[in-house]
Amino acid sequence: MNLAELGTFLHDCQQCRLASGRTQVVFGTGNPQARIMFVGEAPGYYEDQQGIPFVGAAGKLLTQLLESVGLSRSEIYIANVIKCRPPNNRDPLPDEVETCKPYLLQQIQLIKPKLVCSLGNFATQALLGKKVGITKVRGQVFQLSDFVLFPLLHPAAALHQGNLQGPLREDFQKLKQVLDEMAQAETETPASSPVAPSPLHSQSSIPSPPPAQMDLFES
């Protein structure tokens, strides 16, 4: 199954209670061969209406922040852990996350990004497989078996709590450093030569699969 076929397969998904309240499934958008993927929590009102993730105020802020680090929405891929809008934008329930998360993992398998940026608690916990607070792990690099995970604050949180706007911008500046290191590794490192992680790649106390070599932008 390719990415488009997975989207078609989910078009009328009825596997959890969120199917009954949605306008449409919000599968994901962007470059299906993206090397960088962003993962949010769940669609909100505008996303549910338009069928595209991150199109409301938080999406506008995300677009600005992406541009501030030299990324455009067309070169990345954006999806959510949950593909259907929870009623009144409530938090997704654990069983909803468990039911929908396999489709996110399938998207990641098909897109094969080198770097996945999780936005906020839900996406970070879903991808780390650990109940950790975003404020504890934001701005750190986690080498997972198939990709590098980089958690950031969720733009919606920064819109609701003005004091998080500075920290969110700091997260994106750290992301810029990660992107620069990756680009440097791509130009300097032969695919067969592992590169030792730099101090930027912080050690995590969270158990993760054995580190893979940092050939992050090698195909």
Ligand code: SF4
């Ligand atoms: S949230 Fe996910 S599992 Fe639930 S109905 Fe939508 S696509 Fe299916």
